[in-house]
Amino acid sequence: MSTADVVVLVAAVVACGAAIVGLSAAAVLVGQVRRLERGIEALRGEAVPLVTEARQAVDQASAEMARVEAVLEDTESVTATVDSASRLARRAFANPVVKVLAFRAGAASGMRRMRQGEPPPPRGRERPATGRRAGGPAPVADFVPAGSTRRKKVG
Secondary structure: OOHHHHHHHHHHHHHHHHHHHHHHHHHHHHHHHHHHHHHHHHHHHHHHHHHHHHHHHHHHHHHHHHHHHHHHHHHHHHHHHHHHHHHHHHHHHHHHHHHHHHHHHHHHHHHHHHHHOOOOOOOHHHOOOOOOOOOOOOOHHHOOOOOOOOOOOOO
16 A cells, blocks of 8 residues: 555545534534424413413503593593682682671671670761871872882972
């Protein structure tokens, strides 16, 4: 055998060894791919029902949100109605209630004076002078508007 024959023989043995290593690596890879496929199928089997449940939960939450929104709109409408009704009631009853309270206070004062024997207070222009013209507003010369830079004249 010549050197060339030995080199060819060694090359053939190395090639066969490489082929065996390659085939065994391919067999291992095929096994791993099959194992991965089984894992993916198991994951799909679990994930699809979970996604379906999640979608149902989202749909239910969306329906609940719509109902809550409708309730809030109704509540706002009722609040506005009650607010306008209370304003109307306040406008309707405020003046008569004030008049009734004033009448009651006047009647109580009159009853108290009658019990104590005091004469009734003077009416109209017969009131004692308080520095103003009888029956009229305060003198114009004494009036200075709030925030005015004009000063009241003394004299």
